[in-house]
Amino acid sequence: MTIRHPAERGGERRPFERLAEKASHFTSSRAFFGLCFLLVANFVAMHVVQLSTELELLAAGLMTSVTLLLLALLKNSELRAEHAIQRKLDAIAKALLAHHEGKEGGEAFDELRDAIRMEEEI
Numbered sequence: 001m002t003i004r005h006p007a008e009r010g011g012e013r014r015p016f017e018r019l020a021e022k023a024s025h026f027t028s029s030r031a032f033f034g035l036c037f038l039l040v041a042n043f044v045a046m047h048v049v050q051l052s053t054e055l056e057l058l059a060a061g062l063m064t065s066v067t068l069l070l071l072a073l074l075k076n077s078e079l080r081a082e083h084a085i086q087r088k089l090d091a092i093a094k095a096l097l098a099h100h101e102g103k104e105g106g107e108a109f110d111e112l113r114d115a116i117r118m119e120e121e122i
Contacts, residue, residue, distance in 0.1 A: 016076075017080075021077075023073050024073055027070060036066070039059070039063060043056070043059045046059060091111045
């Protein structure tokens with residue numbers, strides 16, 4: 001098994017990429033912030049009320065699990081965005097070079113047009 005950049009895994013998005021995109025939209029919402037706030041408030045309230053250690057460990061484990069999942073989703077989104085930006089910069093550089101050399105249109109401009117529309121695919 002080879003490990004490749006998330007954006008280089010082919011044109012069709014796999015189930016994980018679709019899940020990561022939906023999760024990214026959800027985790028940037030107010031609803032998710034409210035859920036996290038309630039989770040942390042619940043943990044603080046458990047300490048104040050001095051509930052059993054088992055319940056506190058359960059809450060801490062839940063927060064740790066959410067943190068690890070968010071870290072994986074964040075890294076996936078970061079790599080995909082990084083690749084998209086690099087592809088656009090490469091296309092711009094090629095198009096500028098082609099324009100400077102006096103070649104109007106052509107493959108470099110088609111690649112630039114495709115790179116500009118890349119965010120629609122992600």
